[in-house]
Amino acid sequence: MLNQLLQLTVAGVAQGCVYALVALGFVLIYKATETVNFAQGDLMMLGAFFALTASVTLGWPYWLTILFAVAVMAVVGMLLEKIVLRPVLGQPAFTVVMITIGVGYVLRGVVTMIPGWGSDTYTLPTPFSEGVVKVGGIIFAVQQLAVIGMTTALCLVLYVFFRYAKLGVAMQATSQNQLAAAYMGIPVRRVNMLVWGLSAGVATFAGILLAPVTFVHSNMGFIGLKAFPAAVVGGFGSVPGAIVGGLIIGIVEALSGFYLPEGFKDVAAYVVVLVVLLIKPSGIFGETARKKV
Amino acid sequence: MRFVFKTNYDQDIRLFKHSGQVFWYGLLIAALLVAPSLVDEYVMSQLHFILIYSIVGLGLMLLVGFTGQISLGHAAFLAIGAYTEALLQARGVPFVISLPCAALFSAMLGFILGLPALRLKGIYLAIATLAFNVIVEEVITRWESLTGGNTGQHLKPIVIFGYSLASDAAFYYLCLALTILSILAMMNLLRSPTGRAFVAIRDSEISASCMGVNLAKYKTLSFAISAALTGIGGALYAHKVTFISPEQFTLLQSIELVTIVILGGVGSLHGAVLGAAFLIVLPQLISIAKDYLPGNVAGSGLQAVVFGVVLIGFIVFEPLGLYGRWLKVRTWFELFPFYRKGMFRRQKSYMKSERLR
Numbered sequence: 001m002l003n004q005l006l007q008l009t010v011a012g013v014a015q016g017c018v019y020a021l022v023a024l025g026f027v028l029i030y031k032a033t034e035t036v037n038f039a040q041g042d043l044m045m046l047g048a049f050f051a052l053t054a055s056v057t058l059g060w061p062y063w064l065t066i067l068f069a070v071a072v073m074a075v076v077g078m079l080l081e082k083i084v085l086r087p088v089l090g091q092p093a094f095t096v097v098m099i100t101i102g103v104g105y106v107l108r109g110v111v112t113m114i115p116g117w118g119s120d121t122y123t124l125p126t127p128f129s130e131g132v133v134k135v136g137g138i139i140f141a142v143q144q145l146a147v148i149g150m151t152t153a154l155c156l157v158l159y160v161f162f163r164y165a166k167l168g169v170a171m172q173a174t175s176q177n178q179l180a181a182a183y184m185g186i187p188v189r190r191v192n193m194l195v196w197g198l199s200a201g202v203a204t205f206a207g208i209l210l211a212p213v214t215f216v217h218s219n220m221g222f223i224g225l226k227a228f229p230a231a232v233v234g235g236f237g238s239v240p241g242a243i244v245g246g247l248i249i250g251i252v253e254a255l256s257g258f259y260l261p262e263g264f265k266d267v268a269a270y271v272v273v274l275v276v277l278l279i280k281p282s283g284i285f286g287e288t289a290r291k292k293v
Numbered sequence: 294m295r296f297v298f299k300t301n302y303d304q305d306i307r308l309f310k311h312s313g314q315v316f317w318y319g320l321l322i323a324a325l326l327v328a329p330s331l332v333d334e335y336v337m338s339q340l341h342f343i344l345i346y347s348i349v350g351l352g353l354m355l356l357v358g359f360t361g362q363i364s365l366g367h368a369a370f371l372a373i374g375a376y377t378e379a380l381l382q383a384r385g386v387p388f389v390i391s392l393p394c395a396a397l398f399s400a401m402l403g404f405i406l407g408l409p410a411l412r413l414k415g416i417y418l419a420i421a422t423l424a425f426n427v428i429v430e431e432v433i434t435r436w437e438s439l440t441g442g443n444t445g446q447h448l449k450p451i452v453i454f455g456y457s458l459a460s461d462a463a464f465y466y467l468c469l470a471l472t473i474l475s476i477l478a479m480m481n482l483l484r485s486p487t488g489r490a491f492v493a494i495r496d497s498e499i500s501a502s503c504m505g506v507n508l509a510k511y512k513t514l515s516f517a518i519s520a521a522l523t524g525i526g527g528a529l530y531a532h533k534v535t536f537i538s539p540e541q542f543t544l545l546q547s548i549e550l551v552t553i554v555i556l557g558g559v560g561s562l563h564g565a566v567l568g569a570a571f572l573i574v575l576p577q578l579i580s581i582a583k584d585y586l587p588g589n590v591a592g593s594g595l596q597a598v599v600f601g602v603v604l605i606g607f608i609v610f611e612p613l614g615l616y617g618r619w620l621k622v623r624t625w626f627e628l629f630p631f632y633r634k635g636m637f638r639r640q641k642s643y644m645k646s647e648r649l650r
Contacts, residue, residue, distance in 0.1 A: 036416045087609050093415040094363050098555055099608045101548055105601030112594030119593055218594070225427075225544065228420050236416065263435040270424035274409070277421050281412055 003138050008254045014144035015213070016250020017151035021206035022227035023234065023242035024158075025199040031175035031237050032195035035085060035096045039104035040203055041224020046107055047073040047204025048216045049117050052124050057116065062127045066208055070201040077200025078193045085196070086189075104221065111218045119218050124211035147209045154205055155243060162239075171195055226253075229273035235283025244284060248272070306484045308477075325469055329462035337461045342573045343566075344468035345529045348475050350553040350565035352522030355479065357551065358560040359488070360515040361495030362410055366422030367550045369429035370399045370520040372542035374527025376433060379446040379537060388451045395528040396521040403520020407513035426547050434539040445538030448531050468529055472566075475522055479562055482518070491515055523550075552600075556607055558614025567615040575603065613637065 022040055029037045037043075051069035054060045060068065084103060088096055112119040128146040132139045162168040173181040174191045182188045207220070214220050230249045234241025249269045257265035276283065297304070297311050309315045329337060349371060356362050374395040381391035409421050433440045440446065450459035451467065458464050482488045490511045493501035502508050531537050549572065557568025579596050586595070611618055617637065625632040 030416075036419075084605060084609075091612075094357070094419075095555075095608055095612070097363070097416065097419060098551065099605055102601040102604035102608070105597045105604065107601075109594035109597030109599075109601065113598070225423070228423065232417065232420055263431055267428050267431045270427045274421060274424050274428075277413060277417060278409055281417055 004258075005255075006138050007140075008258055009251055010138075010140055010144060010148075012251035012254030013247055014141075014147045014250070015254065016230075016247040017147050018206050018210045018213075018223070018246075019227045019230040019249050020243045020246025021151060021154070021202055021209070022224050023230040023246045024239065025203045025206070026227060026231045027234075027237060027239055027242040028195055028199045028202070030231075031239075032171065032192050033081075033085070033089070034093070035100070036093070036236075037199070038097055038100040038224075039080075039107060039221075040199070040227065041221030042104040042107040043073060043077065043200045043221075044203040044207035044210070044224060045216075045218065045221035046076065046111065046207075047200070048124065048207035048211050048220065049111055051204070051208050051211070052122050052216050053116070055124055056122070062125075066205065069208065070204045073200040073204040074197035078197040080200075081193045081196035108218050108221065117218075121215045121217040124208065124216055126212050128212075143212055150205075150209060154202070158202075158239075167191075167194065171198075226269050229269040232273050232283055233276050235286025238283065238285035241283055241285030308480055322473070329465055334461060337465060339573055339577070341461075341465060341468055341533050343570045344465075344472045345526050345533060346550075346553060346569035346572060347472050347566045348529070349523050349526035349550055350557065350569045351475050351479050351562065352519040352526065353550055353554050354557075354560075354562065354565040355482075355491070355522070356515055356519035357554045358564070359483065359495060360491040360512065362512065362515065363415065363419045364422045364516075364519070365419050365544065365547050365551065366406065366424075366426035366429075367519075367523050368542040368544065368546035369426040370403060370523035371527040371530060371546065371550070372429060372433060372537075372539070373399045373402055373520075374524030375531035375537045375542070376440055376446065376527075377524070378528035378531050379448050380439070382448060383446070388453055392525065392528050396524045399524025399527070400517040400521035403523075404513050404517040406520070407516030410512050410516060411509050423544060423547075426542075426544050430539050430542055430544075433542070440539075443538060443540075445536055446531075448535050448537070451532055464532070471525060471529065475525070476562060476566075483562075487511070487514070552604055555604065556614055558616035559612075561614075561616045563619075564614050564616040567619075571615060575599070 022044060025040045025043070026037060029035055029040075047069050050072050051065050054065040054068045055062070080103060084099060085096070088099055111117050126143070126146070128142050131142050133142060133145065134140075162172055170181070170186045170191050171194070173184065173186055174188050174195075178188050181191075207216075210220065210223065214223065226249065227246065230245040231242050232245070233248055234243070234245025249272065252272055253265055253268050256268040260268075280286075295311060295313060299305065304310075309318070328340065332340070349367070352370075353364065353367055356364055377395040377398045378391050381394055382388070386394070406422065406425050410418055413421055434442055436442070437444075450457055451464065452458070453467075458467055483492075490501065490506045493504065493506050494508065494511055494515075498508060534541070553565065553568035553572050555568070556571050557564030557566070576596060579599050583595065607614060613620070621637055624636065
């Protein structure tokens with residue numbers, strides 16, 4: 001009984017890691033530019049396709065594949081910010097949401113037009129075996145452990161980046177107060193562009209981790225819709241909140257899929273987010289403060 | 294250019310501002326009335342969809358364009374309207390009763406969805422409505438004893454007082470009548486104190502509440518009315534397609550409904566109708582264009598790309614939508630040759646932070 005619970009939790013955490021990484025992408029962009037990027041899931045999808053090309057068509061090793069896909073997607077993210085998002089900067093949130101939805105449509109459509117990608121489903125080979133590890137009666141899938149391990153590693157890298165790197169500190173400053181950051185000599189626009197690049201890179205990483213679970217196809221980006229609840233539960237605008245929110249959503253999903261009747265798994269994330277929005281709209285880690293007129 | 298000299302206060306709230314409008318709208322209605330005898334079956338069918346989506350667009354326009362609330366969950370109301378109609382019809386309830394029931398039931402759920410809207414703003418509201426849509430879709434799928442789940446529901450043609458509306462023309466006149474009634478209702482609503490309150494909330498919640506507008510009452514009311522209109526649209530939609538199933542009412546459908554408002558022009562009733570027409574005509578244009586494009590481009594993804602590009606293009610280059618474009622063209626001719634480029638330019642807006650520091 002307890003073993004089963006633990007096992008489900010690990011499966012939930014592994015799935016939650018992917019949600020957490022996509023949610024992290026939302027939060028990074030939201031903190032920097034106050035834009036909610038509905039195309040985050042589609043950026044993830046595009047990244048997975050780049051990884052697919054590098055891995056299958058070019059035959060590169062796994063680690064090089066990740067580097068390549070993340071680098072390419074970082075450029076794509078920066079271009080998106082420069083070409084599409086910057087002209088509408090400062091318009092109402094709803095307008096910007098609609099424009100990112102439009103970007104998502106375009107990305108989904110373009111992928112099906114590119115020869116070699118199309119609307120088929122592909123598998124991305126990983127070096128992790130399909131095997132399982134037994135620890136004291138609990139069975140872990142190696143894939144799941146790999147996902148958890150790689151997410152932890154990425155979070156550590158990001159933590160160090162935001163804490164110690166000059167650019168990371170500049171990004172923090174920009175997201176806290178753009179005007180003050182600009183006065184301190186930080187090139188705010190360029191930093192915002194880099195944030196988009198970083199966010200697209202993180203999304204790509206999530207896509208590569210997700211690939212063994214859902215396979216690579218043009219609609220895999222819809223999982224991004226489950227990352228919204230993750231970001232809201234954690235508190236939109238809080239980086240640790242995104243990670244915790246993602247894990248919560250992942251675990252809730254895994255448990256409700258097992259203990260509750262069929263159908264609850266798919267809506268569990270949304271029920272949780274509605275409850276959180278009703279009780280504490282600012283999320284677990286969100287700041288609450290009065291709005292000034 | 295026509296100048297309207299106002300000599301009494303009634304002129305401010307008249308439905309038609311001057312005789313020119315009476316003439317042109319009269320001509321439009323006359324053209325729509327004779328349309329069934331002029332166009333073929335296919336065009337007729339498209340006209341049905343345009344009228345139905347216009348009603349939905351009007352509902353969404355009230356919420357998004359005039360009250361300033363976000364909804365990414367209107368497909369849920371469409372579904373609720375459609376299923377209420379289908380289930381009531383299957384139980385032998387006449388159309389004249391089932392249609393108001395569909396509207397009322399949608400309005401009730403709209404009221405319930407409006408309750409969280411009192412506390413939520415911007416993106417949080419978008420996510421709450423999104424969650425509502427997913428949950429409603431899932432409930433319809435899983436509640437098989439009532440809704441039939443994925444096997445869906447079949448509908449019979451409408452019968453009003455023993456007179457069957459099975460023919461295309463008859464159904465067209467019903468849709469047309471309901472669309473015109475909805476437009477008139479919206480025009481009346483918007484010039485009433487209630488409508489003014491909605492607009493006040495859109496422009497600034499804080500100043501509206503300072504002026505004595507009860508935010509809780511009017512926000513939920515806006516959600517309810519919007520949902521009711523969408524429910525009516527849903528009931529008609531169900532009769533139009535004669536078969537409904539949960540996968541017709543997904544989040545993507547919600548997004549398409551919102552694009553009606555964006556493409557038509559946020560904050561104008563004309564926009565709702567123009568946007569609906571555009572949304573219906575666009576896929577036809579794409580399928581025509583497909584014949585001239587190479588094979589891998591003309592695949593299933595083309596529609597998504599065109600849709601996305603149109604959406605982005607409108608927001609970046611024509612934020613006032615189709616109706617805004619029409620206003621610009623009309624002003625250009627009226628003022629010729631004195632039209633200036635910046636006449637419709639938005640005021641420079643600076644980033645209004647939703648964060649609080």
